[in-house]
Amino acid sequence: MLADLLSESYEPDLEETWENERTATPVRAFAVRLHQTGCSLRETTTVLAELGVERSHGAVWNWVHRMADSGCDPPEAQPKRVAVDETAVKIDGEWSWLYAAIDTETKLILDVAVFGQHGTDPAAAFLHRLKEKHDLSDAEFLVDQFGYRTALSRLGLSGQVNYTERNLIEKWFHTLKMRVDRFHNSWVGSRASVREWLEQFMHYYNHHRPHQALDGKTPIQVVQN
Numbered sequence: 009m010l011a012d013l014l015s016e017s018y019e020p021d022l023e024e025t026w027e028n029e030r031t032a033t034p035v036r037a038f039a040v041r042l043h044q045t046g047c048s049l050r051e052t053t054t055v056l057a058e059l060g061v062e063r064s065h066g067a068v069w070n071w072v073h074r075m076a077d078s079g080c081d082p083p084e085a086q087p088k089r090v091a092v093d094e095t096a097v098k099i100d101g102e103w104s105w106l107y108a109a110i111d112t113e114t115k116l117i118l119d120v121a122v123f124g125q126h127g128t129d130p131a132a133a134f135l136h137r138l139k140e141k142h143d144l145s146d147a148e149f150l151v152d153q154f155g156y157r158t159a160l161s162r163l164g165l166s167g168q169v170n171y172t173e174r175n176l177i178e179k180w181f182h183t184l185k186m187r188v189d190r191f192h193n194s195w196v197g198s199r200a201s202v203r204e205w206l207e208q209f210m211h212y213y214n215h216h217r218p219h220q221a222l223d224g225k226t227p228i229q230v231v232q233n
Contacts, residue, residue, distance in 0.1 A: 031067070035056070035059075035061055039056055039071060040072050041216060049065040050065065052068050056068075072208060082231075083231065084141065085118060086147075087111035087113065087114070087144070088147060090112070090147050090149050091112050091149075092131075093152065093178060093181070094108070094131075096126075097122075099198070100196065105122070105123050105124075105130065108120045108180065110177050115176070115221065116214055116231055117180065117210045117213055120206045122203055122206070128159050132163065135160065136163060147165070148167065149165060183213075184206075214226065214228050
């Protein structure tokens with residue numbers, strides 16, 4: 009059972025990222041995967057201890073950041089249809105808005121961002137950031153009415169109001185909030201810490217989480233094929 013868990017988390021490409029570490033790469037990858045799926049540092053180190061691996065919170069934190077810094081995530085994409093939406097989250101008792109964009113064909117999460125308000129200006133800022141990262145020349149955006157039509161027009165992007173295919177991004181928000189119970193109440197920490205965690209979760213979702221609609225493949229596997 010342990011061997012299966014470690015092999016599922018292991019990627020040969022991580023060897024270069026984590027060379028000269030005293031802990032075996034599959035163990036580190038397993039720990040990072042646990043943390044990305046919502047376990048706290050304390051919970052992650054507790055699981056490792058149950059498996060006979062004693063490591064500090066700081067060691068796990070360093071592994072998480074070394075993996076996050078090891079490459080561009082996600083890679084540049086050329087999506088045809090992009091669903092965009094935002095959802096409210098509480099950070100230290102104050103409301104913020106999480107924006108996300110997903111390629112409806114590959115299910116790849118293209119980007120996430122957190123803003124202190126919502127409306128046309130944050131939507132435009134998020135779309136501009138998205139445009140800097142990906143080739144959106146042929147992309148059509150699936151949005152609701154709130155602020156997006158004006159924001160798309162500002163950036164010379166095309167879009168349509170589409171509530172059916174946007175369900176995909178709403179399901180992703182639901183998955184995210186189930187993984188992070190703190191978003192249901194209030195995240196205790198800075199907005200920067202939320203951004204860091206979201207980047208880690210995006211990496212997990214794109215690289216490690218098999219998708220039923222993709223025949224058990226991950227979004228990255230579909231993009232790379």
